[in-house]
């Protein structure tokens with residue numbers, strides 16, 4: 001029975017009261033972030049929509065104009081404020097000679113001017129948005145040639161747009177070094193190899209790419225507004241940064257590096273421009289509590305190392321620096337403020353790490369620590385420690401996971417029924433689906449949306465078509481979204497509501513571009529095949545294949561036995577195997593389906609020694625991935 005309160009897109013009385021209480025506690029009088037985010041504006045782009053070659057809009061600089069007014073009752077006022085700051089777009093001067101284009105993508109692109117040209121840092125996600133940001137820079141700063149490209153770390157929002165700025169030919173000709181932390185390529189690619197399909201689907205929830213933008217829809221991801229949808233490209237680094245203290249001089253610009261592996265990314269680095277007293281903090285110190293474990297799924301990050309590296313950053317340059325800028329959000333100026341900002345960011349991660357372990361050793365489990373752990377008031381009072389992207393709640397569970405794993409030690413929780421089986425029993429225990437929905441309705445009416453969604457989750461996993469449960473679950477998730485301070489939580493909740501109301505939206509954006517697939521190493525190709533083998537179908541099959549890869553000069557052997565495809569490097573093809581001789585790009589083409597084996601044999605790009613049908617037998621054992629798998633229903 002839908003009550004007055006249950007209406008799509010509107011806040012309930014309970015949500016309005018909760019958000020009013022949040023607004024009371026926030027230090028709204030502190031406007032320093034707005035001063036900093038506006039400081040140094042050089043100009044804004046007149047072209048407000050960035051399009052792909054086919055005319056498709058991949059980024060709209062005016063998409064968030066609705067944020068101009070005060071927070072509505074359908075959004076947490078803290079997140080609304082953060083989104084107002086993040087949505088600002090333009091070219092900004094950090095200090096003379098250092099500029100940033102902000103608001104052109106999830107991340108920032110930065111420009112450091114040398115004697116004759118410009119060093120570019122972190123060219124966004126898409127070549128289209130990177131090109132537009134670079135055009136704005138050149139409009140105001142002239143046609144300077146690119147003298148170096150720097151990737152701060154191995155996440156796609158820091159390299160994907162590189163071909164909007166330079167070409168592979170520019171790099172091959174030797175004129176433009178591409179500088180990145182050691183291990184960049186391995187991590188940039190491997191993140192998408194093993195769990196890439198699931199991460200992509202889940203990223204659709206996390207960033208809300210399929211949601212309408214608006215006061216009751218997607219309003220931002222906290223770290224940036226959302227991800228652009230142009231072409232992701234990649235040019236491999238030519239210069240590895242391996243040690244802290246390593247120094248380069250490029251185009252008259254001195255750069256001193258600090259490697260920070262295992263912080264926000266497995267390969268990441270900060271660096272200092274001593275002649276301008278400016279620090280680039282990559283993504284290690286930004287204006288939010290960052291993720292220890294991103295909601296799309298990833299390996300858990302090392303909070304302890306993160307804090308240690310920030311301590312080192314302060315020790316290295318705290319006496320000299322005058323400004324810190326990063327590849328998200330706006331800079332912080334003046335030595336004292338910068339050091340306090342870096343120190344507070346450090347304290348934030350260290351406090352979460354240490355206090356979580358203290359409570360772990362007192363016997364608390366992740367869900368308990370998440371509810372109990374509170375930040376010190378002094379940290380809570382700083383805007384940049386708020387959980388707009390990471391959250392205290394999911395970060396402390398991640399720290400628990402890093403040290404102790406999924407099992408909380410209580411044997412009653414060691415072997416529970418899986419969701420649908422548990423749901424069947426829960427619903428029966430509650431007296432059937434309709435009675436369970438009644439209970440959920442009561443919880444909803446009392447504003448206990450967390451309990452409502454848990455009850456309704458059981459109903460839907462027992463009977464996904466139950467209309468009353470679907471409608472109420474969408475409404476309850478939506479109220480949780482309206483209440484969330486965290487941008488990704490809001491998008492997660494609203495994405496669940498949207499799929500229950502309108503059907504599955506699949507994977508709206510994918511990182512599987514030609515450049516990224518083309519960068520797979522031969523072992524990564526074999527790994528990506530192995531994880532698609534349909535185990536039970538392959539139980540009784542044995543296949544032995546040798547691969548002579550002509551351009552890498554390596555020979556590999558793959559062997560299928562017991563449903564598992566192992567691979568190894570070999571001196572030569574092994575006896576009894578079918579041998580394929582081909583290049584690495586051809587191998588990638590065969591695996592990704594852009595090339596046909598028979599056509600390759602006919603035109604000579606693939607030669608086969610033995611029975612070519614061996615490969616087809618392997619292909620027949622591969623299961624397709626599902627980029628549209630259900631999430632809020634079984």
Ligand SMILES: [Zn+2]
Pocket residue numbers: 107155157158283327328
């Ligand atoms: Zn980033």
